[in-house]
Amino acid sequence: MKIDLSQFRQTFLQESADHIASMETGLLQLRTAPDDVELLNSIFRSAHSIKGGAGSFWMKNLAHFTHSLENLLDRMRSLEMRATDEVIGILLQSVDVLRNLLDADPNASPETEMPADAVELDARIAALMPVETDSAAAIPEDARQQASSQQEPQEPAEDAREIVLYKVEFRPDREMFSSGTNPITLLRNLAALGTVSCCHLHTEELPALADLDPEQCYLSWTVELASRCVEAEVREVFEFVEHLAEIRISHSDAAPQTDSLPAQDSTAAPKLAEPSVLDG
Amino acid sequence: MNEEEGRGSGAFRRVGGLRKVLIVDDAVSMRQMVSFTLKQGGYEVVEAEHGQDALSKLQSNAVDLIITDLNMPVMDGITLIQNVRKMPSMKSKPILMLTTEGLAAKKEQGKAAGATGWIVKPFDPDKLLQTLAKVLP
Numbered sequence: 169m170k171i172d173l174s175q176f177r178q179t180f181l182q183e184s185a186d187h188i189a190s191m192e193t194g195l196l197q198l199r200t201a202p203d204d205v206e207l208l209n210s211i212f213r214s215a216h217s218i219k220g221g222a223g224s225f226w227m228k229n230l231a232h233f234t235h236s237l238e239n240l241l242d243r244m245r246s247l248e249m250r251a252t253d254e255v256i257g258i259l260l261q262s263v264d265v266l267r268n269l270l271d272a273d274p275n276a277s278p279e280t281e282m283p284a285d286a287v288e289l290d291a292r293i294a295a296l297m298p299v300e301t302d303s304a305a306a307i308p309e310d311a312r313q314q315a316s317s318q319q320e321p322q323e324p325a326e327d328a329r330e331i332v333l334y335k336v337e338f339r340p341d342r343e344m345f346s347s348g349t350n351p352i353t354l355l356r357n358l359a360a361l362g363t364v365s366c367c368h369l370h371t372e373e374l375p376a377l378a379d380l381d382p383e384q385c386y387l388s389w390t391v392e393l394a395s396r397c398v399e400a401e402v403r404e405v406f407e408f409v410e411h412l413a414e415i416r417i418s419h420s421d422a423a424p425q426t427d428s429l430p431a432q433d434s435t436a437a438p439k440l441a442e443p444s445v446l447d448g
Numbered sequence: 449m450n451e452e453e454g455r456g457s458g459a460f461r462r463v464g465g466l467r468k469v470l471i472v473d474d475a476v477s478m479r480q481m482v483s484f485t486l487k488q489g490g491y492e493v494v495e496a497e498h499g500q501d502a503l504s505k506l507q508s509n510a511v512d513l514i515i516t517d518l519n520m521p522v523m524d525g526i527t528l529i530q531n532v533r534k535m536p537s538m539k540s541k542p543i544l545m546l547t548t549e550g551l552a553a554k555k556e557q558g559k560a561a562g563a564t565g566w567i568v569k570p571f572d573p574d575k576l577l578q579t580l581a582k583v584l585p
Contacts, residue, residue, distance in 0.1 A: 170573075171484070171485050171488050173481045173484065175484075176480050176481050176484070179477040179480060180477035183475060183477050209521075210521065212519070213521060216519050216548065217474065220478060220517075220548045220570070221475060221478060221569075221570075223570030224477075224478075224481060345539075345540050346533065346540075346562055347559065347562055347563065347564050348539075348540050348541050348543055348562065348563075348564040348583075349564055349583070350540070350585045352585065353582075353583065353584070353585045357582055407565070408564055408565035408566075408583070411559055
């Protein structure tokens with residue numbers, strides 16, 4: 169299914185025009201109230217909203233410029249930087265640049281270069297800020313996300329890959345449920361990557377019923393999975409729970425050479441599923 | 449036509465009901481895009497414009513999952529997540545953060561508050577639906 173979101177562009181343009189107008193009003197108020205955190209927060213949110221939507225409509229220059237603005241405004245709202253007349257002046261000029269970027273030709277190539285006034289102002293904004301923090305990583309990550317969704321996969325086609333026999337040890341923390349994560353859902357997603365030849369449930373930590381807290385997770389699993397997926401894809405199943413579980417993924421080099429996946433056979437899983445392997 | 453159908457398509461529910469998702473974002477365009485994507489994917493959608501609005505929508509709507517922006521007026525996303533996790537009916541429901549920050553600090557804050565995962569803006573509609581399928585039981 170390919171879902172087209174371009175019909176929402178007009179709403180975004182109108183909304184952004186409103187944001188730019190309120191940024192301008194806010195900046196003018198800031199002259200007499202440079203430490204008004206709520207005002208700074210509201211100006212920040214306007215830039216943040218524009219940036220969030222700009223990427224969705226391939227308005228790369230607008231996304232890039234609002235990202236710089238957002239970085240500056242983020243420092244200002246945390247009072248790391250003061251709203252001096254110089255800074256407010258630059259931000260007011262940015263409002264004009266934003267208006268121009270928003271009016272950019274919708275049919276122009278996303279690769280169109282940033283206009284000269286935007287480039288110059290972007291450099292002045294960068295010069296205001298001491299060494300960039302890791303927040304600069306946000307744009308490349310966004311760009312990567314977009315790029316990855318547009319490009320053809322670089323990996324060989326799944327059918328062409330060898331079957332790998334993975335051993336996945338999954339030991340959730342007791343608190344896993346508090347994040348709204350269901351370990352069974354994760355196991356289901358893991359199983360969908362190939363054929364599970366062995367799933368060993370470890371119940372050693374399960375207390376007597378009287379001592380059991382139903383909001384805690386006492387179980388852990390060792391799963392043996394035959395799959396054509398690469399290890400990163402297997403690990404991606406646990407993307408959201410890396411901080412909430414101990415996850416070990418290993419694979420045997422002696423993967424089956426035939427095209428058929430191994431049958432459920434205990435001899436195909438030698439020495440796996442020993443509860444002791446989860447210790448430590 | 450029986451009485452149920454007579455109420456129109458809006459009142460018609462599939463047996464077992466559609467999965468209901470609450471989308472929280474102060475940007476109308478973002479809410480519309482997420483909402484449109486979810487409806488295409490067969491979900492029922494409830495919208496809220498900030499954390500406080502979301503809490504009040506949750507009083508009258510039982511939802512299966514929440515997608516929330518982090519930077520919002522009135523009540524931000526982190527405070528919303530903290531509040532939702534105190535609600536007995538929402539304690540174990542998945543909550544996804546919808547965020548432009550790729551950096552670890554914001555994600556950590558969300559995770560500490562009880563978020564299940566995240567979706568990076570701008571989002572790819574297909575990836576959004578995949579992520580939902582991945583966290584819904």
